[in-house]
Amino acid sequence: MKRIILSGYIFLFISFVISAQGFKVKAGGNQTFYFEDKGGRNQATFFSTTPLEDINGTANGIGGSVTFDVANFAKSLKGTITIQVASMNSGIELRNRHLQSPNWLDAAKYPEISFQIKSVTELKQIADNRLGFKILGDFTLHGVTKEVTADADVTYLDESEQTQKRAPGDLLGVRAKFSINLSEYGVDNAVIGNKVSEKIEVGVNLVGSNKK
Template sequence: MATWTIDTAHSEIGFKVKHLVISTVSGKFNAFEGKLEGEPDDLLNSKISFSADIESIHTGNEQRDGHLKSGDFFDAAAHPKLTFQSTSIEKKGDDYKVNGNLTLKGVTKPVTLNVEFGGVQKSLYGQTVAGFEVTGKINRQDYGLTWSAVTEAGGVVVGDEVKLAANLELIKQD
């Protein structure tokens, strides 16, 4: 069974959440790692693990990033990492449903991620690389990310549904 690790220079881990119900705020994690134990073109018997450093959250707004790292949201001081560990994988046409446990802020819940396999190539440096696009949704309330506020008009400041999106390039390890 081969081991593949995320090439962080050619990968990104992001999220989107509604702000004031009318617009969307995007963010990403700048520091993360993960691995696939198995074969990328047939994930069925593979194991997938991933983690991201909460301190590396970046939304393009320093004040908002600080609020997200605080106890109101992720509580980075007490819970420095977000983690995912696969539990089962199903093939759906050419794509996969990866079931696993996502841990945020000390709370672990099952989640299903949609995984699209992009293919395998040789890099310019002779490495074997595989590409994936991963999407999913979670309810932030399920993980204790409960802070919110209501506007004067009665609108919610932060939506509960968080869309997850990752573009990943993995390098086969020798």
């Protein structure tokens, strides 16, 4: 008898975990969210170290969109996020020019950095309107594409008086972070050599709307 009850609990638990794969919000069906933000609040951040100081930077030229089925987020998520290299700012004008020069990211030849979503794993329901997960995608930098996995969480807000102050439609807040190795992307800086750390930490904070 105990075994039957225990099996029942395990079945219920597994069913709950499997069913928790999407948002529990008013909206339903397929939704597409666009991340172009004229206010420049959407941003990607990057962090690196040098022997002399840490480098913190931002990029506000964000674009792209994601599409997913509200009830089946993990299996349906598709889309691409783009970042304009020219919008990168490290706080020092001379360093910005250097960052965008052919020695580094070569903004003229490779004006865009992109992340194309491939799959979602380890999905966790943090709240009815919030999901945490790992996201696998193709990250393209300096014309080189490599697979990266990012830790991400997304929050879905149904349209309300509060959200309308930001943008029309439902809003999707996205946070993600991952790290890359510069040499894997052919960024070989001959001018300052190994002074900048090989590893760059990348973060994104985006809010998208399902109305353009």
